[in-house]
Amino acid sequence: MMTKPTAKLYLLTNDDEFDLLYQKLAAALATGVIGLLQIRRKKVLAQIDGQKKLESEARQIINLAKQYQVPVLINDDIDLAAKLGVGVHLGQSDGSISDAKAKLGSNAIIGRTCHGDVDLVTQAKIEGATYAAMGAVFASATKPKAATISIDALEQGINRGIDICIIGGLTAENISQLSHLAIAYVAVVGDIMELPVSQIAKRCEEWQRALQSFAKT
Incomplete structure (x- = not known):
């Protein structure tokens, strides 16, 4: 019988002002709990010179993450990921996995959004994605209009032979409902990033305990 892999905590940035965001990321990364970090800054990109601002922010975040040996991904932008030497997470309309592999190299982490569609999970595996993201698992404040997926679909996705990332409304408390998977x-945004800086480390430690029990189930 195969040993179930330990789930890693995958932190996504929110739209805080950069100074505050950086403080929160520093607090989270210092705990050693974060296994993967995604830079997703939709509001920054919507600004004048948003691309330039995002690149500047990303360089600072990447340097911070390197101190803790945490891999970084850029949301949606293969070219920026290539420029910065990091991985990328792609929505269904944000470029091909083959293009990402060609530009980022065979060792780059490449994620693909698959929602609750098991066929998309299969396609992501065939195309060579590192992981397929499924969700929303629970109702999410970050994406309140996102449809939630069934446990059955999630189980089918897991059986497709590719690493599965779950996202959507996840907390250190409700994750126990999925501990058998x-x-x-x-992937977490609000349950960590919407807290004050002073509470970030404690919440990360609560996540660590939740995932330790998760892995042993």
Whole structure:
């Protein structure tokens, strides 16, 4: 019988002002709990010179993450990921996995959004993605209009032979409902990033305990 892999905590940035965001990321990364970090800054990109601002922010975040040996991904932008030497997470309309592999190299982490569609999970595996993201698992404040997926669909996705990342409304408390599943990454935004800086480390430690029990189930 195969040993179930330990799920890693996958932190995504929010739209805080950069100074505050950086403080929160520093607090989270210092705990050693974060296994993967995604830079997703939709409001920054919507600004004048948003691309330039995002690149500047990303360089600072990447340097911070390197101190803790945490891999970084850029949301949606293969070219920026290539420029910065990091991985990329792609929505269904944000470029091909083959293009990402060609530009980022065979060792780059490449994620693909698959929602609750098991066929998309299969396609992501065939195309060579590192992981397939499924969700929303629970109702999410970050994407309140996102449809939630069934546990059955999630189980089918896991059986497709590619690492599965779950996202959507996840907390250190409700993740226990999924502890029987062999999930590779647990993606979190609000449950950590919406807290004050002073509470970030404690919440990360609560996540660590939740995922330790998760892995042993």
